[in-house]
Amino acid sequence: MQEFSEKVQSAYEEKLGRHLVASINIEAGETLLEEAPLLVAPHWECGQLKCAQCLQESYIICKRCQVYPLCMDCDEHDDFECKFFSTGAGCAINKDLLVKNYGVCALLKLLLLLENPETRANCQTLIEKPIKLEDYRHNDGGMWQEHEEQLVKPIMSSGLPEAIKFQEVTSDLIHAYCIRIDSHAFEVTARDGDTLKGVYICGASLPHHCVPNTVLALDEQFNMKLYAAVPLKAGDIIYNSYTNPLMGTTQRQHQLRLSRHQECSCSRCLDPTELGTHMSSMKCRQCPGGYAICDLSGSGDWVCEGCGAVLPAAEVHELLAEVGAALVEVQGELPVFEALLAQYKPLLHPNHFLLLDIKQNIASILRAAILMNSLAEPCKKLLERRVQLCGDLLPVTRAVVPGISKLYAIALFEFLLASVDLSEMQFAESDVTKQEYVAQLTRLRAIGKEALDLLRLEPENSAEGYLVERIGMELERIESDLMKYGRL
Ligand SMILES: [Zn+2]
Ligand SMILES: [Zn+2]
Ligand SMILES: [Zn+2]
Ligand SMILES: [Zn+2]
Structure with missing residues (x-):
């Protein structure tokens, strides 16, 4: 495998x-x-039944076992799973187990992979590493209790434990499998765009x-x-x-603690400037132009690199919580995002991850608005704003995901898309000369090629493969204008 x-x-x-x-x-x-x-299954909270064979939406149930959902195109699924429920002790298992508690899907798959002598060995590495359940039982933000209600109880009361021969199925065992599945899962995207987890x-x-x-x-x-x-x-x-590289150190560490019960002390986490990006730095309240970084090895407070003024950690965390809460409240309204940006710009480093988050939000709203021409403002102003916001993200993204990076390729594509539109408009309205336009397009062509190069390892049949196509279209657009105007 x-x-x-x-x-x-x-x-x-x-x-x-x-x-x-x-x-x-x-x-x-x-x-x-x-x-x-090892297995691909819907998330724990997924409610939409999916075909056990092809993972498309399902509207029918397998006639043989009467347990697994199927779609109109598939009339069978894994033979071992089907037989397990349609013969012997498996017949006594509650037929509604999956349909009524669809979240158990991944657990069911793992239990039966282990039950099947032919696939058991594949799972060995997954189940052999000991886990301390006590670390999770009271300490995972309510996750344990949720799993208990949605996954463990339905399985324990379904008759399934009695039908499994390979191992004794207990509540703790199921909890441990939940943790093992989550700690080995990546989010994967199905053909219909839905996200699933792949173990x-x-x-x-x-x-x-x-x-x-x-x-x-x-x-x-x-x-x-x-x-x-x-x-x-x-x-x-x-x-x-296993974290989002565009988050600050405290947030990445928090996410890692929740999802994998790990403490990170990598070179980025130990560097208060976060590789010189200052994604967690604050503006100094005492001196103009000074930035405060976290004193990681000492007090944990933020200290200005210029004047040494101290910004207590409690104050910083309170502010971050406030911005975080405000961001949750916004429902895609452009003026609210712009107001938040204006409000917190004087307090945070321009590369602070929360400002970057707000900027990304504004850029994507603008993208949709420009496409639909739905805002009253002149399009050129919006395009200029979008180019600027997308440009702000580039150096930071480059620094935190070096080398061949999808994230950076996407950031380049967004910048390219906005810039080509703007350049075309500027040229059409005679804001720039033909020479300047050609120079701009030549620069943008290099950016498009850089993005393509970063995606060269992506398979064609993937979301990234589609992105490659989109970048190719932009490059064709640039090439055709360069042919037209680049000669003189
Ligand atoms: Zn199917
Ligand atoms: Zn079946
Ligand atoms: Zn780290
Ligand atoms: Zn200062």
């Missing part, structure tokens, strides 16, 4: 556990690992780093390929990232 390149080898270290290291020097873009998912034994157990040195691509069948994002030296640890 997993295929390792000969360029990586397994290693062990107390803190990291079993992991992979580069066995020789590796170039960016080289394949490190290929893996098919990958190796790909999802790589150690975390907030600046990953790998990039992963998934095709339509959810097969995963892991590539080196940057050049690796022999002995380098292969890392993945």
Whole structure:
């Protein structure tokens, strides 16, 4: 199920556990690992029944086992699963188990993969690492209780535990499987655009780093390929990232604690400037132009790099909570986002992750508004604003996801899209000369090609493959105007 390149080898270290290291020097873009998912299933909270065979929307139930949903195109699903419920002790299991509690889907799959002697070995790595359930029982923001009600109780009372022979099914075992599934899952996108979770034994157990040195691509069948994002030296640890790189350190660490029960102390987390991006820095209240960074090794307060003035940590956290809460309240209203930006700009570093978040929101509202021509303001002003906002995001994104990066490619594409529109309009309205227009287009062509290059490892049949097509269309547009006007 997993295929390792000969360029990586397994290693062990107390803190990291079993992991992979580069066995020789590796170039960016080289394949490190290929893996098919152990299972792909809907999220715990999914309510829409999906076909057990193809994962499209389902409206019928398998006639043979009367348990699994199917779609109009599929008349059978995994033979072991179907037989398990339609013969022997399986017949006594409540037929409504899945339909009434669709969230249990992933658990059911794992339990039956383990029950099936042919697939049991594939799951071994997933279930062998001990987990301390006590760390989760009272300490996961209510998740345990939710799992208890939605997943564990329905399974325990369905008759399923009595039909499973391979292992004794207890409430704690089910809770442990929930945790194991979540800690090995990536969000994957189905053909219909819905997100599902794909469980990958190796790909999802790589150690975390907030600046990953790998990039992963998934095709339509959810097969995963892991590539080196940057050049690796022999002995380098292969890392993945399980947080959003566009969040600040405290937020990434919080997310990691919740989702994987891990503390991160990577180089980015230990650097209060976050690789010079200042994504968590505050504006100094005492001196003009000064920025305060967190004193990570001492008080934990924010200290101005210029004048040394102290901004207490409690004050910073309170402010961040306030902005976070305000962002949750906004319902896509442009003026509200602009007001928030104006309100918090004087308090936060321009690259602060919360300001970037607001800017991204404004940029995407503007994109839709420009498309539909739905705002009263002149289009050129909006385009200029969008170009500026998309441009602000570029250097920060580049710094936190170096090398071959989808996230940076997307940021470049957004910038390209806005810039081509603006340049065309400026030229049409004679704001710029033909020469200036040609110079702008030449610069934008280079940006489009850079974005394409960053997506070169993505399979055609994926969301990123579609993005490649879109960038190609923009490049054609640029090329055609360069042909027309670039000659003189
Ligand atoms: Zn189907
Ligand atoms: Zn069936
Ligand atoms: Zn980190
Ligand atoms: Zn200062």
